[in-house]
Amino acid sequence: MIRKRRRKSPLLTMPVKLSGSEMELKHFREAVDAIKNQTDDNWIIIMVDDFSDNQRVYDTIDKMKAELKDKLHVIYSDKNYGSGTARNKGVTS
Numbered sequence: 001m002i003r004k005r006r007r008k009s010p011l012l013t014m015p016v017k018l019s020g021s022e023m024e025l026k027h028f029r030e031a032v033d034a035i036k037n038q039t040d041d042n043w044i045i046i047m048v049d050d051f052s053d054n055q056r057v058y059d060t061i062d063k064m065k066a067e068l069k070d071k072l073h074v075i076y077s078d079k080n081y082g083s084g085t086a087r088n089k090g091v092t093s
Contacts, residue, residue, distance in 0.1 A: 008021070010042050010043050010044045011040055011042040011043060012035070012038070012042070012043035012044075013033060013043070013044055013045075013046060014031065014043070014044075014045050015046045015047075015048065015087050015090025015091050016028055016031060016045060016046070016047045016048065017048045017050050017078060017083055017086035017087050017090065018047060018048070018049055018050060018052060018057050018061075019029075019049075019050040019051065019052050019057075019061075019086070020052035020053060020054030020056075021054075021056050022056075025056060025057065025060055028047070028060065029060070030040050031045075032045065032064060032068070032077050035069075039078075043071065044070075044071050044072070044073060045068070045071060045072050045073070046062075046073045046074075046090040046091075046093055047061065047072060047073070047074050047075070047076065047090070048074075048075045048077065048086040048087065048089050048090045049061065049074060049075070049076045049077060050080050050081060050082070050083075050086040051076075051077045051080040051081075053077065061074055072075065073093070075089055075090060075093055078091070
């Protein structure tokens with residue numbers, strides 16, 4: 001009998017930082033599309049909102065949460081920490 005190994009944690013975890021620029025939103029949507037097209041669905045995306053003041057960021061987050069359900073985890077920052085700190089918050093969550 002062949003036993004399949006069960007994975008307890010996601011094979012791929014992708015932390016993404018957003019602070020509100022249109023370019024970041026474009027890259028975020030492209031990254032999500034690329035991940036969704038993987039043959040293995042054992043993945044999650046950790047999105048860090050780095051204190052965005054752009055309503056389109058929140059609209060995108062809401063749309064992605066509805067589409068991805070438990071595959072998207074969102075962390076909201078209380079101020080803009082910058083790229084490195086925001087990504088670190090995603091990695092350590």
